[in-house]
Amino acid sequence: xxxxxxxxxxxxxxxxxxxxxxxxxxxxxxxxxxxxxxxxxxxxxxxxxxxxxxxxxxxxxxxxxxxxxxxxxxxxxxxxxxxxxxxxxxxxxxxxxxxxxxxxxxxxxxxxxxxxxxxxxxxxxxxxxxxxxxxxxxxxxxxxxxxxxxxxxxxxxxxxxxxxxxxxxxxxxxxxxxxxxxxxxxxxxxxxxxxxxxxxxxxxxxxxxxxxxxxxxxxxxxxxxxxxxxxxxxxxxxxxxxxxxxxxxxxxxxxxxxxxxxxxxxxxxxxxxxxxxxxxxxxxxxxxxxxxxxxxxxxxxxxxxxxxxxxxxxxxxxxxxxxxxxxxxxxxxxxxxxxxxxxxxxxxxxxxxxxxxxxxxxxxxxxxxxxxxxxxxxxxxxxxxxxxxxxxxxxxxxxxxxxxxxxxxxxxxxxxxxxxxxxxxxxxxxxxxxxxxxxxxxxxxxxxxxxxxxxxxxxxxxxxxxxxxxxxxxxxxxxxxxxxxxxxxxxxxxxxxxxxxxxxxxxxxxxxxxxxxxxxxxxxxxxxxxxxxxxxxxxxxxxxxxxxxxxxxxxxxx
Numbered sequence: 001x002x003x004x005x006x007x008x009x010x011x012x013x014x015x016x017x018x019x020x021x022x023x024x025x026x027x028x029x030x031x032x033x034x035x036x037x038x039x040x041x042x043x044x045x046x047x048x049x050x051x052x053x054x055x056x057x058x059x060x061x062x063x064x065x066x067x068x069x070x071x072x073x074x075x076x077x078x079x080x081x082x083x084x085x086x087x088x089x090x091x092x093x094x095x096x097x098x099x100x101x102x103x104x105x106x107x108x109x110x111x112x113x114x115x116x117x118x119x120x121x122x123x124x125x126x127x128x129x130x131x132x133x134x135x136x137x138x139x140x141x142x143x144x145x146x147x148x149x150x151x152x153x154x155x156x157x158x159x160x161x162x163x164x165x166x167x168x169x170x171x172x173x174x175x176x177x178x179x180x181x182x183x184x185x186x187x188x189x190x191x192x193x194x195x196x197x198x199x200x201x202x203x204x205x206x207x208x209x210x211x212x213x214x215x216x217x218x219x220x221x222x223x224x225x226x227x228x229x230x231x232x233x234x235x236x237x238x239x240x241x242x243x244x245x246x247x248x249x250x251x252x253x254x255x256x257x258x259x260x261x262x263x264x265x266x267x268x269x270x271x272x273x274x275x276x277x278x279x280x281x282x283x284x285x286x287x288x289x290x291x292x293x294x295x296x297x298x299x300x301x302x303x304x305x306x307x308x309x310x311x312x313x314x315x316x317x318x319x320x321x322x323x324x325x326x327x328x329x330x331x332x333x334x335x336x337x338x339x340x341x342x343x344x345x346x347x348x349x350x351x352x353x354x355x356x357x358x359x360x361x362x363x364x365x366x367x368x369x370x371x372x373x374x375x376x377x378x379x380x381x382x383x384x385x386x387x388x389x390x391x392x393x394x395x396x397x398x399x400x401x402x403x404x405x406x407x408x409x410x411x412x413x414x415x416x417x418x419x420x421x422x423x424x425x426x427x428x429x430x431x432x433x434x435x436x437x438x439x440x441x442x443x444x445x446x447x448x449x450x451x452x453x454x455x456x457x458x459x460x461x462x463x464x465x466x467x468x469x470x471x472x473x474x475x476x477x478x479x480x481x482x483x484x485x486x487x488x489x490x491x492x493x494x495x496x497x498x499x500x501x502x503x504x505x506x507x508x509x510x511x512x513x514x515x516x517x518x519x520x521x522x523x524x525x526x527x528x529x530x531x532x533x534x535x536x537x538x539x540x541x542x543x544x545x546x547x548x549x550x551x552x553x554x555x556x557x558x
Contacts (some may be wrong), residue, residue: 027377027378027443029443031396032387032388032396032397032398033385033386033387033396034378034385034386034387034439034443035383035384035385035386036378036379036380036381036382036383036384036385037380037381037383038381038382038383038410039381039383041200041224041227041228044056045200045227045230046200047194047196047197048120048123048195048196048197048200048202048204048223049120049197049204049205049223049226049227049259050117050120050121050122050123050194050195050197051194051195051196051197052227052259052262052263053084053117053120053121053194053259053262054081054121054193054194056262056263056265057077057078057080057081057084057262058077058081059265060077060262060265061076061077061078061081062076062077062078063076063077063265063267064076064077064267065077065079065080065261065262065267065268066080066110066113066267066268066269066270067242067267067268067269067270067287068109068110068270068272069244069269069270069271069272069273069283069287070271070272070273073110075110075111077262077265080113080114080117082183082189083111083114083182083183084114084117084118084121085118085121085186085189085192086182086183086184086185086186086189087114087115087118087178087182087183088118088121088122088192088194089186089187089188089189089192090176090182090186091118091119091122091124091149092122094149094174094176095148096122096124096148096149097122097123097124098122098123098124098195099123099124099125100124100125100147100148100149101124101125101126101127101145101146101147101148101206102115102119102124102125102126102127102147102148102149102150102151103126103127103129103141103142103145103147103149103150103151103173104116104119104126104127104128104129104150104151104152104178104249105128105129105131105138105150105151105152105153105156105159105160106128106131106151106152106153106156106178106248107131107153107155107156107248107272108246108247108248108270108271108272109153109270109272110270110272111178111179111183112248112249112270113249113258114178114182114183115151115178116128116249116255116258117258120194120204121192121194121195122194122195123195123197124148125203125204125205125206126205126206127141127145127147127205127206127207127208127218127250128207128248128249128250129141129208129250130208130216130248130250130251131156131248131250133216135162135163135166135167136167137216138160138163138167139163139164139167139171140216141208141216141218142164142171142173143170143171144218144417144418144419145206145218145417146173147173148173149173149174149175149176150173150174150175150176151175151176151177151178152175152176152177152178153177153178153179154177154179154180157175157177160175161175197223200222200223200224200227201222201223201224201414202222202223203220203221203222203414204221204222204223204226205221205226205252205255206218206219206220206221206417207219207221207250207251207252207255207350208250209350217416217417217419218416218417218418218419219252219350219351219413219416219417220413220414220415220416220417221252221350221413221414222414224410224411225353225410225411225412225413225414226252226255226256226259227259228353228382228410228411229252229253229255229256229259229353229354229411230256230259230260230263236360237263237264237265237266239290239317240264240266240290240291240317241266241267241288241290242266242267242268242269242287242288242289242290242291242315243257243260243261243266243267243268243269243289243290243291243292243293244268244269244271244283244284244287244289244291244292244293245257245268245292245293245294246271246275246293246294246295246298247293247295252350253293253322253348253354256353256354257293269283269287269289271283275298275301277298277301277302277304277305278305278308280292280294280298280302281302281305281307281308281311282308282311284311284313284316285311285312285313288315289315289316290315290316290317290318291316291317291318291319291320292316292318292319292320293320293321293322294319294320294321295321295322295323296321296323296325296326296327296330297538299319299321299326299330299334299343300326300327300330300479302334303330303333303334303337304478307337307338313338313341316338316341317341317342317360318341318342318343318344318360319334319338319341319342319343319344320344320346321343321344321345321346322345322346322347322348325373325447325449325465325469326345326373327373327468327469327472328372328373328469329469329472329473330472331343331345331372331373332372335368335369342358342360342365342368343368344357344358344368344376345357345358345373345374345375345376346375346376347375347376347445347447348379349433350413351412351413351424351431352384352407352409352411352412352413352431352433353379353382353409353411354379354382355378355379355384355386355405355407355433356375356376356377356378356379356445357375357376357377357379358374358376358377359380364376364377367442367444371440371442371444371446373446374444374445374446375437375445375446375447376444376445377442377443377444377445378443378445382409382411383409383410384407384408384409384411385407385408385409385430386405386406386407387405387406387430388401388402388403388404388405388406388437388438388439389403389404389405389406389426390403391403391404391436391451394426397438399438399439399440399441400438400439400440400441401438402436402437402438402448403436403437403438404432404433404434404435404436404437404451405433405435405436405437405445406426406430406431406432406433407430407431407433408429408430408431409431412431434450434451434452435447435448435449435450435451436448436449436450436451436454436463447465448463448465448466449463449464449465449466453465453546453547455482455483455484455492455494456484456491456492457484457490457491457492457493457494457523458490458491458523460523462484462492462494462523462524464481464482464483464484464494464546466520466524467480467482467494467496467516467520467524468480468481468482468496470516470519470520470524471496471498471512471515471516474507474511474512474515475501475504476500476501476504476507476511476512477498477499477500477501477507477512478499478500478501478502478535479498479499479535479538480496480497480498480499481496481497481544481546481549482494482495482496482497483495483497483546483549483550483553484528484550485528485550485553485554487527487528490527493526493527493528494524494525494526494527494528495526495528495529495530495531495553496512496516496526496529496530496531497530497531497532497533497537497549497553497558498512498530498531498532498533499532499533499534499535499537499538500532509529509530509531509532512526512530513525513526513529513530531553531558533558537549
């Protein structure tokens, strides 16, 4: 393995990573702007997402595409393709055409991908609804989109009808149940062909933002942008047979995993039941999982319940942790618990796709163990450009200086659906991520916090994530969320919402306030106090919605 820093001229150099005589990563740095090498799309991508799925599902037809963790039921690519074609024909008979918006409401289950693939085949534009959204949020999405159809399951039908009846008096969209009668043989199904898209900048999908800082907004993702997210650096085809993850297709990374699986003929393990840490340990063994995607909360829960004795995880090679920040101590603990498994953090945003990651090479494994909490280096082959910007001056910063991450990419969103997105970009067209980060001399990035979550105390930017990480070092604390409580003169004071460990009964708020006061600067002190809450506030959550918890506190409901 070799790493070359090749000096070109002042403030400009190339960083090249070579392993086994092959260049596996190449980046340029000029005036504190980092740019990765770009790679052209293969011909199979050039007809759009639907054409890509159709051709590769045919190619992998005898392979197992999906596996139900609850029942053991298998679905081949051939069978999945038939169901997707039949669903497409039914949608065509309902008048669905290219460009129509379709809303899909389903939990994660074996056939949840079928209506999504069918929309891709027809050139319709799907939106998957998060099944954790409230009735107000669901109806808000429906009003924004005014969809041609709503597709749901028999299990979810009553819920969506109730939401519309309660909040959506002006929503009159027809609702179809796609798990009843959609998979029967259709006339001329053998002659079906997907639409061939000539312009890959056309919108293929409209996921909605997670709503961590307000009402969800529709994010227009192009064919090109989604195909660019179809990356196998962390789950290479020759070493990945079974891929496992939780979450439904409202989370765009799930659609990217679907395309990754279809491209390489990988089997996706699907658990229709809610996440349960102890159960997941056994699923990893039973189904010989190679790569698993787990959000930080799931990783922490699995470590806390403990790895069962005599569990055979010889097939597990990689745990990928997308989403928000994983505390350093958990990163280290899980890596030590599973020394033969790579535990990699993955950072990206729906608006632009994956931005940083580590790959399965020796140098990056070394980084992963020495630079705990790092979200990796700029994404290989993306052609993205990165700069870390001073929050006050807008200056592009060098190593080890915190600022907001701005990104330029061909895979950036086309914009928000029917909402002005100009404030998401700076005057030079760079996407403002809203995340405060820094990078080191090896171009490894670290998340500090969400800028919108930042607590402003006496003019100081106080990142809640730093405080939350320190709280986890307290022997009684299982989980912690820090919010800012308005203060007349200081701006805001930090408050901690704490879940105690199950066997701890005698911890007090004063104990925890003192713990922080002895370890951290004054601006981090818990001057607004500590409130004890239970795990129910985090059940099923993929990201902590600080603004909702803050609202509950300010309204006296916590």
